[in-house]
Amino acid sequence: MRMIFFAALSLAFSRNSFLFSQQPAEFTEQEIKIIQSCEENITNKVYSPVEADKCLSYLHAENDKLLDKLYDKKPDGTRRAELILKYENALKELGDFYEDNPREDLIQKKLIKLLEFDYEAEGCSLCDIGMGPQPEKIGEWAGKHAPAHSNKTLSAIKTWKALPNVRTQSLGKYGYTEANWADKTIRQRAATLVADEILQEELTKDNRKELRRAADDILFLLDAGMQERLEEYFKDSKEPA
Structure with a gap:
C-alpha cells in the first residue's frame, strides 16, 4: 500500500x-x-x-x-x-x-508519537513518503541527516544491533531474530525487553506483586508467544510462603 x-x-x-x-x-x-x-x-x-x-x-x-x-x-x-x-x-x-540536541528518552518519545500515535490517529506523514512506520527507516535517516544523534536514535528505537549481546542472546531463546524484531514498533520492542527482564527474575514474596503489575502494564504490547510465556511464568511459580 x-x-x-x-x-x-x-x-x-x-x-x-x-x-x-x-x-x-x-x-x-x-x-x-x-x-x-x-x-x-x-x-x-x-x-x-x-x-x-x-x-x-x-x-x-x-x-x-x-x-x-x-x-x-x-x-x-x-x-x-x-x-x-x-x-x-x-x-x-x-x-x-x-x-535542539535532544536526549535519548526524548528522541524515543518523539518517534513513538510520529510513527505510532500519529499513525493510528490521523496518519503519519513521514510514513507516507517511506520514512516509517518501521523504526529502522528513521534510524537510516538520522545517520544521514542528523549524524551527531545517530547512535542515540538507534538506541532509542531499540534496533537489534543496538541491543547488548546479552539481550539479543536472551531474546534469541524465545525465537526473536533481527528480521522479526524489525517488524515491531518501538513500544513493542521496549515492552518485549521488559518482559525478558521479568522472565529472568526469581519470584519472591517481596517482588511478586510488583513484577505482576509490570507484566500487566505491557501485556497488550506483546506478541502472543511472549504473553503466554509471562502467564506461564506466574502460573508455574508458586506463591512464596
Missing part, C-alpha cells in the same frame, strides 16, 4: 505536469526550479530537512507569493502545494527537533 501511495505521489509531482507544460508563462524559470526542487526532495527520497527549510522559505517569501500562485492553479497546483507543505513541514519539524 505504501509503494502504491508513493508511486501516486511521484506521479502528482511529475515534471511534465499540466501545470508547467500548459501555463509556462505564469511561472518564471526560477519559480519552476524552486517548485521542482521542493518536490525532488521527496520524490528522489533525499528527505533533507535543510532542503525542506529552503523550500518553505521560498514558498513563504513576500507574504506567500509563490505559494499563493501555486495554490491558484486549480486543481493541479493546489494539490501540489498541499503535498509540498505537508511533507516538507514534516521534514523540517524533524530536523528542528534534532537541532
